[in-house]
Amino acid sequence: MKNMTESEIVEMAKKDKSYFGVLYNKYFEQIFRFSFQRLGGMEDVAGDVTQQTFIKAMANLSRYEDRGLPFSSWLYRIAQNEVSMYFRKQKKNYTVPVDENRIQDLASEANLSSYMSMDDQSHLVEILNELDEEHMDLIELRFFQELSFKEIAAIYSITEANAKMRTYRILERLGKKWKNSK
Amino acid sequence: MRKFIINRDKKATKPTDEQIKRQKDFSRLHHEYERLTKRGKRPLYKDPKLFMLLFIIALVLFLIFMES
Numbered sequence: 001m002k003n004m005t006e007s008e009i010v011e012m013a014k015k016d017k018s019y020f021g022v023l024y025n026k027y028f029e030q031i032f033r034f035s036f037q038r039l040g041g042m043e044d045v046a047g048d049v050t051q052q053t054f055i056k057a058m059a060n061l062s063r064y065e066d067r068g069l070p071f072s073s074w075l076y077r078i079a080q081n082e083v084s085m086y087f088r089k090q091k092k093n094y095t096v097p098v099d100e101n102r103i104q105d106l107a108s109e110a111n112l113s114s115y116m117s118m119d120d121q122s123h124l125v126e127i128l129n130e131l132d133e134e135h136m137d138l139i140e141l142r143f144f145q146e147l148s149f150k151e152i153a154a155i156y157s158i159t160e161a162n163a164k165m166r167t168y169r170i171l172e173r174l175g176k177k178w179k180n181s182k
Numbered sequence: 183m184r185k186f187i188i189n190r191d192k193k194a195t196k197p198t199d200e201q202i203k204r205q206k207d208f209s210r211l212h213h214e215y216e217r218l219t220k221r222g223k224r225p226l227y228k229d230p231k232l233f234m235l236l237f238i239i240a241l242v243l244f245l246i247f248m249e250s
Contacts, residue, residue, distance in 0.1 A: 017212070017215070020212075021212070024208050024211065028202075028205075029202055032202055032206070033196060033202075036196070037196065040184075040195075041195060043197065043201050043205070047204075047205035051205075051211055051214065054211050055211060055218065059215065087183075093183045093185055094183075094184060095184075095186070096185070097186075097187055097188070097189035098186050098188060098189055099195060100188055118190075125186050125187065125188055129185050133184070136186075140186075144186075
């Protein structure tokens with residue numbers, strides 16, 4: 001098993017589901033961390049979302065096609081859908097804590113300011129909270145989850161260039177809102 | 183509805199090893215998968231919606247037959 005490639009393990013798991021355990025062990029932590037962060041640290045919900053992600057992956061494994069991307073990209077895509085589904089079902093508001101450094105990185109990338117005071121950071125977060133859910137997702141994946149454009153592209157089934165373009169358009173919009181509100 | 187807040191009190195945004203260990207359980211996953219995919223199918227007469235649909239189709243066919 002050690003000398004097998006990931007594609008070979010996936011092929012084995014398609015025939016015999018017990019081989020799926022290898023993929024589970026390899027990617028559980030990554031997907032759980034992703035869900036945990038996206039869900040603002042709600043451990044049990046993140047556990048359920050991760051469980052649901054792997055069950056769906058297991059059930060749809062026969063449809064999985066190796067397109068040269070790591071298997072984790074497919075899992076991220078399922079987890080992303082599961083998290084979005086959870087968000088939609090929730091009627092109450094809930095919070096996602098974001099580190100100050102990440103806010104600072106976002107501000108630099110959007111050319112807002114190289115240094116942000118606490119008030120500036122709070123103001124930027126207020127603007128962020130006015131974005132559409134879809135735009136929030138992209139900002140969260142790129143700046144708060146620190147995923148690469150390649151990983152984001154795989155999640156949304158778009159090209160890397162498209163993922164970059166979408167993100168920078170949102171940053172542009174964010175910049176305009178920032179300037180207008182100042 | 184999600185709202186971002188700044189994590190000023192440094193609340194952990196990453197799971198601890200203990201939390202990961204607690205949630206990781208392949209046998210539970212496999213069991214759940216088996217339960218969901220291999221559960222027995224409900225007999226037709228126990229599914230009221232499907233039963234009603236088939237009953238209506240049969241009734242319509244019967245009425246058409248009687249008319250002709």
